[in-house]
Amino acid sequence: MRRFTVALTLLATLAGGSYAGSQAMSAERGGQVAGRGTNILVVGIDSRAGLSAAEKRRLHVGGKGCNCTDVMMLVHLSEDQRRASIVSIPRDSYVQYADLTAPPAAPGPARLGKINGAFALGAGPLSVRTVEKATGLRVDHYLETGFTGFEQAVNDLGGAPVCTDKPLQDDGSGLDIAAGVHRLDGNGALRYARARHVTNRPGDLGRVRRQQRLVNDLLARLTAEGALANPARATRTARILLKSVRTDERTGLLDLVRIGWALGRLRPADIESATVPIRIFDHRVPGVGSTLVWDEARSAALWNALGADRPITGDPRIHPVPETPAGTNPAGIAVRVDDATVAKALRRNGFLVTDTSPSAPAVRPEGPPVIRHAPGREEDAATLAAALPGARLVAVAGHDKSFDVAVGSRPVVVKTVTYDRNTVDGAPVTADALRCPGRAGSPVPAVSPVVPAVTGGRTG
Structure with missing residues (x-):
C-alpha cells in the first residue's frame, strides 16, 4: 500500500477510543445509490473499556466513554482514481437512525438522535446503515479503531508533525503546545487530535480541521523521509498501522492495497477535505441534548457531488x-462608532455597536476611517475592516476589548459582511491548503518522538 492507505488508517484512529469488535455487515442495503467510485467509512470509537487506570491517566482519558463514534469520516475515491474526497461527519449531527431489520428505503417509525449514537445501538453495521440513510450513498468498506492503537501507531512511525501559529491549550485533552513546528509522540498527537476546547478554534469543527492537518503533514513527513518510497517500505508501514484497525467482512488486505495503491499516487491538490455544512450549531432536543443540524441544501449538494463522482471543491452549491x-462572527465584536449613520449600518451587520457620535469632533480628520484596537485582536479587526473598506487599522497598547471607529473626512461605504462558520473551519479545501506554511513536503525538524510536546492539564 502507498501513501493514502496511511491516511485512511490514521483517519480511523484520530480521537477514537478502544474499538469494539466489528460485526458482519450481511444485511442487504437495497435502495442505496452505488454511484461511481468507492466509499470508505472510517470511525474512531469513544470507549474506555479494557483500559487500566494507569492507561487512562497516560492517555488523559479519565472521563466516561459513550461507546459511540467520536470520529466519523467518509472517504470517496473517484472512479478514475484521480481524486479523493474526505468528508468529516460531526459526531453530534442530528439524523434519523437506520433500521437493520429493513432496507434503508423502507418506511417505518423515525428514530432520531446524534449520529454517534448509532454505534451504541448497533455497532458498526448500524453506523454504516445510518450514514447510508443520511447521505443516500452506499458504503463499500468500513474501518474502525481506537485510542491505544493510535498512540502506538504514531510512536512506531516516529512521531506526528504539527504546526501552529498560536499556542494551543486544552485542559480536557491535556494539550499544551507552543507556537511553532513540533513532532509529537503518540500520546501528544492523541491529545492534539482530541482537543475540543482550543481558544481560537473551539468545538468539533475546529478539531476536525486540526485532524485533517495532522494527517496531511504526517503523510508529507513519511513521504519526505522515504517511509513510503517503495512497495516493501510502504507495506511495512501499512502493517504497523493495520494492527490498530478492524474492518468489516467485505474489507480485506487486498481491498486496502487496491485502494491505497490508487490513492498513494495522488498529488496533494487531488485530495479534498471538508466537513458536512451545518445550518444550526446548537439545536436543543429533549433527551438528546445539543445537536448539529445539517444545512439541507448544501449537504444534499455535497452528497450528490460524491454520488455523481464530481469534485467537492469549487462547487458553489456546497x-x-x-x-x-x-x-x-460580528455578533461577538463590540464597536464604538463616532458617526450615527455608520453606527446604524454596522449594527445591521450584526456588530455590537455603541453610537458615540455626540462626542465626535466638529471637524473630521482627513482620510478614511481609523479602527483602533488592542493588540492580539487582528482577526476581529479584519472582520470590522471588511465592513469598512479602506479603513486604517491601528493597534494600541492598553486598549480595552472594544473597537473604536473614528470616521474621517472621506465618504464611508459600509459593506454587508457574511460570517459562515462552515467556511472558517469546514469549507472544502485541497490537501496542499492544509499543510504547514512553507513546508510543502519538506521534513519536519526532528523533535524527539519519545518526549511529547505536552504538559499538565486535568484528566478528561
Whole structure:
C-alpha cells in the first residue's frame, strides 16, 4: 500500500477510543445509490473499556466513554482514481437512525438522535446503515479503531508533525503546545487530535480541521523521509498501522492495497477535505441534548457531488462564496462608532455597536476611517475592516476589548459582511491548503518522538 492507505488508517484512529469488535455487515442495503467510485467509512470509537487506570491517566482519558463514534469520516475515491474526497461527519449531527431489520428505503417509525449514537445501538453495521440513510450513498468498506492503537501507531512511525501559529491549550485533552513546528509522540498527537476546547478554534469543527492537518503533514513527513518510497517500505508501514484497525467482512488486505495503491499516487491538490455544512450549531432536543443540524441544501449538494463522482471543491452549491466574507462572527465584536449613520449600518451587520457620535469632533480628520484596537485582536479587526473598506487599522497598547471607529473626512461605504462558520473551519479545501506554511513536503525538524510536546492539564 502507498501513501493514502496511511491516511485512511490514521483517519480511523484520530480521537477514537478502544474499538469494539466489528460485526458482519450481511444485511442487504437495497435502495442505496452505488454511484461511481468507492466509499470508505472510517470511525474512531469513544470507549474506555479494557483500559487500566494507569492507561487512562497516560492517555488523559479519565472521563466516561459513550461507546459511540467520536470520529466519523467518509472517504470517496473517484472512479478514475484521480481524486479523493474526505468528508468529516460531526459526531453530534442530528439524523434519523437506520433500521437493520429493513432496507434503508423502507418506511417505518423515525428514530432520531446524534449520529454517534448509532454505534451504541448497533455497532458498526448500524453506523454504516445510518450514514447510508443520511447521505443516500452506499458504503463499500468500513474501518474502525481506537485510542491505544493510535498512540502506538504514531510512536512506531516516529512521531506526528504539527504546526501552529498560536499556542494551543486544552485542559480536557491535556494539550499544551507552543507556537511553532513540533513532532509529537503518540500520546501528544492523541491529545492534539482530541482537543475540543482550543481558544481560537473551539468545538468539533475546529478539531476536525486540526485532524485533517495532522494527517496531511504526517503523510508529507513519511513521504519526505522515504517511509513510503517503495512497495516493501510502504507495506511495512501499512502493517504497523493495520494492527490498530478492524474492518468489516467485505474489507480485506487486498481491498486496502487496491485502494491505497490508487490513492498513494495522488498529488496533494487531488485530495479534498471538508466537513458536512451545518445550518444550526446548537439545536436543543429533549433527551438528546445539543445537536448539529445539517444545512439541507448544501449537504444534499455535497452528497450528490460524491454520488455523481464530481469534485467537492469549487462547487458553489456546497460552499457559496459571499461577496464580503467575514473571518469571525460580528455578533461577538463590540464597536464604538463616532458617526450615527455608520453606527446604524454596522449594527445591521450584526456588530455590537455603541453610537458615540455626540462626542465626535466638529471637524473630521482627513482620510478614511481609523479602527483602533488592542493588540492580539487582528482577526476581529479584519472582520470590522471588511465592513469598512479602506479603513486604517491601528493597534494600541492598553486598549480595552472594544473597537473604536473614528470616521474621517472621506465618504464611508459600509459593506454587508457574511460570517459562515462552515467556511472558517469546514469549507472544502485541497490537501496542499492544509499543510504547514512553507513546508510543502519538506521534513519536519526532528523533535524527539519519545518526549511529547505536552504538559499538565486535568484528566478528561
